[in-house]
Amino acid sequence: MSTKTPSKLEKILSAGHMAVTSECGPPRGSDSEDITKKAEMIKNHVDAINITDNQTSVTRLCSLASCIHLKKMGVEPTLQMVTRDRNRIALQSDILGAASFDIYNILCLSGDHQNFGDCPQGQNVFDIDSIQLIQTVRQMRDEGKFLGGDDINRPPQMFVGAAANPFADPFEIRVPRLAKKIAAGVEFIQTQCIYNLEKFELWMKQACDRGLHEKVYILAGVTPFKSAGMAKYMKNRVPGMDVPDDVVKRMSGVPKENQAEEGINICVETIQRLKEVEGVKGFHIMAIEWEDKVPEIVERTGLYPRPDIS
Amino acid sequence: MIVAEKKPVEEIIDYVKDFKKLLIAGCNECVTVCEAGGKKEVGILASALRMYFLNEGKKVEIDEVTLERQCDHEYLEEIRDRIDKYDAVLSLACGVGVQFMAEKYFSTPVFPGVNTCFLGAAEERGVWSERCQACGQCILGETAGICPISRCAKRLLNGPCGGSTKGKCEINKDLDCAWQLIIDRLKELNRLDDYEKIMPIKDWSTERAGGPRKVVREDVRL
Numbered sequence: 001m002s003t004k005t006p007s008k009l010e011k012i013l014s015a016g017h018m019a020v021t022s023e024c025g026p027p028r029g030s031d032s033e034d035i036t037k038k039a040e041m042i043k044n045h046v047d048a049i050n051i052t053d054n055q056t057s058v059t060r061l062c063s064l065a066s067c068i069h070l071k072k073m074g075v076e077p078t079l080q081m082v083t084r085d086r087n088r089i090a091l092q093s094d095i096l097g098a099a100s101f102d103i104y105n106i107l108c109l110s111g112d113h114q115n116f117g118d119c120p121q122g123q124n125v126f127d128i129d130s131i132q133l134i135q136t137v138r139q140m141r142d143e144g145k146f147l148g149g150d151d152i153n154r155p156p157q158m159f160v161g162a163a164a165n166p167f168a169d170p171f172e173i174r175v176p177r178l179a180k181k182i183a184a185g186v187e188f189i190q191t192q193c194i195y196n197l198e199k200f201e202l203w204m205k206q207a208c209d210r211g212l213h214e215k216v217y218i219l220a221g222v223t224p225f226k227s228a229g230m231a232k233y234m235k236n237r238v239p240g241m242d243v244p245d246d247v248v249k250r251m252s253g254v255p256k257e258n259q260a261e262e263g264i265n266i267c268v269e270t271i272q273r274l275k276e277v278e279g280v281k282g283f284h285i286m287a288i289e290w291e292d293k294v295p296e297i298v299e300r301t302g303l304y305p306r307p308d309i310s
Numbered sequence: 311m312i313v314a315e316k317k318p319v320e321e322i323i324d325y326v327k328d329f330k331k332l333l334i335a336g337c338n339e340c341v342t343v344c345e346a347g348g349k350k351e352v353g354i355l356a357s358a359l360r361m362y363f364l365n366e367g368k369k370v371e372i373d374e375v376t377l378e379r380q381c382d383h384e385y386l387e388e389i390r391d392r393i394d395k396y397d398a399v400l401s402l403a404c405g406v407g408v409q410f411m412a413e414k415y416f417s418t419p420v421f422p423g424v425n426t427c428f429l430g431a432a433e434e435r436g437v438w439s440e441r442c443q444a445c446g447q448c449i450l451g452e453t454a455g456i457c458p459i460s461r462c463a464k465r466l467l468n469g470p471c472g473g474s475t476k477g478k479c480e481i482n483k484d485l486d487c488a489w490q491l492i493i494d495r496l497k498e499l500n501r502l503d504d505y506e507k508i509m510p511i512k513d514w515s516t517e518r519a520g521g522p523r524k525v526v527r528e529d530v531r532l
């Protein structure tokens with residue numbers, strides 16, 4: 001696949017390298033060091049860093065401003081953008097804002113319902129959904145046109161991504177849904193955290209059977225558990241998360257002081273196994289408030305050093 | 311139908327405590343069916359208020375009436391000859407009826423006695439749920455007869471989101487995921503292939519977003 005944007009992530013993927021991305025959640029305040037410190041810990045071990053957009057509907061420093069802080073440090077950001085909070089005017093406007101800072105990656109999401117966050121009494125917008133946001137960015141980039149049809153001066157040059165959750169229900173449409181996102185114009189996918197490897201491999205196989213792995217770069221999502229408690233919480237409380245019993249058992253089976261290490265071990269083993277799965281083109285390591293562990297995971301899985309492409 | 315819920319009596323008392331002559335006006339349509347503002351509820355509320363005023367040692371006259379509809383000139387006119395007798399009207403109609411009452415009887419204070427909730431259906435006795443948000447451009451033909459605008463918590467036109475779990479919505483385990491319902495019915499209709507058609511960005515100008523709406527039908531005007 002040839003590249004269409006100046007995105008380093010796109011170049012790495014199109015050169016056939018396994019990509020490694022990670023993500024940072026912005027702070028609940030305005031101290032930019034909260035972002036730059038996290039990025040500093042991982043920047044040599046990943047190709048791009050996602051900045052979440054008010055994840056779990058909790059109000060935080062905005063994704064766009066955080067991406068600009070990364071850009072200023074010379075780190076490649078991926079702007080996450082949810083359709084929950086902004087209508088089509090604001091979304092297009094923020095895309096242009098990001099483009100004016102030469103932000104080259106975007107991840108199109110619908111976003112968690114505001115019910116989960118700190119403003120459950122707020123309105124939501126959902127003027128468009130994540131698939132339509134993919135279409136919007138592609139139209140702005142490829143046709144140089146706003147949704148309203150007018151020309152854009154200096155259109156955004158963004159490598160367009162989306163999420164995929166192989167574990168949500170109903171399972172039978174999970175691959176068709178991926179196909180739908182591809183038809184909308186998505187170019188890379190970062191999946192939900194994978195703990196149920198069999199189910200993920202089944203999903204991947206069905207995607208490959210349809211040839212979808214040739215049309216989109218799929219980065220497998222992983223999140224190391226810090227503790228058995230976290231594993232249980234993710235299993236029982238986070239919608240759309242699939243944590244098999246044996247994984248919880250493995251975490252609970254080691255003494256508390258060794259659980260963090262076990263969590264990293266599971267994560268490393270997951271990456272090693274998934275590296276061999278057809279269609280997996282890289283990894284998205286979401287070490288939630290545990291960024292300092294990302295380098296270790298990348299090194300232990302043989303994904304370090306990162307290719308030098310710019 | 312329009313589904314409404316009774317307001318707490320304390321809230322109603324707060325509205326009407328300083329008046330001397332009250333008319334409680336029910337409506338014989340939707341709010342009767344959903345048991346929030348029909349003749350029966352008018353009677354119950356009237357008794358509760360009488361009791362309250364008696365306990366407070368206040369002499370307040372309360373009359374009851376239930377109109378065929380409060381969203382229609384014809385029926386609202388039925389009380390024109392006596393409206394001036396009252397200091398205030400407590401309307402148990404939906405928000406439409408309350409407003410029409412207020413427009414018609416411009417100098418009489420009118421208060422709502424119910425909270426108007428949504429356009430819905432009676433799932434079973436005592437349970438009503440939402441089915442439509444009156445978006446003005448119905449897409450049920452494309453969504454197997456299930457409305458994602460009113461029934462998906464994120465009104466996704468291309469769902470389901472990643473939070474759909476065992477048929478339920480990510481925001482509440484008691485709420486069906488609209489997209490699971492759509493997919494189940496597409497399957498039943500042998501139309502699962504249609505799932506892959508991308509629903510285009512919606513024109514919301516026919517919805518609330520486009521400003522207050524009006525339907526004018528020349529063919530039925532007098």
Ligand code: SF4
Nearest residue numbers: 442443445448449457
């Ligand atoms: S598509 Fe619009 S008109 Fe049709 S049921 Fe849903 S909200 Fe109502």
Ligand code: SF4
Nearest residue numbers: 462471479480487488
């Ligand atoms: S779980 Fe289903 S109904 Fe709930 S927001 Fe997601 S797609 Fe909509």
